[in-house]
Amino acid sequence: MYVCICYAVTEDDVRGCLAQGACTAREVRAACGMKPGCGACTKRLYGLIRQYGTEADDERRTVRPTAA
Numbered sequence: 672m673y674v675c676i677c678y679a680v681t682e683d684d685v686r687g688c689l690a691q692g693a694c695t696a697r698e699v700r701a702a703c704g705m706k707p708g709c710g711a712c713t714k715r716l717y718g719l720i721r722q723y724g725t726e727a728d729d730e731r732r733t734v735r736p737t738a739a
């Protein structure tokens with residue numbers, strides 16, 4: 672699904688940028704080649720960043736160190 676149809680940026684593009692270390696909407700926009708956008712794509716972008724952070728937190732909580 673498109674996050675920004677103007678610059679053809681998809682949710683997968685955004686997740687890829689987040690996985691490569693982008694942390695903020697500004698960083699994701701720069702990495703994906705998006706200019707500061709309209710309100711609609713900005714909302715979708717913030718939603719994806721929040722979702723990605725929650726998923727990463729969940730992953731960290733489920734990973735348990737193993738005894739050596």
Ligand code: FES
Nearest residue numbers: 675677708709712
């Ligand atoms: S959807 Fe492209 S700038 Fe907002």
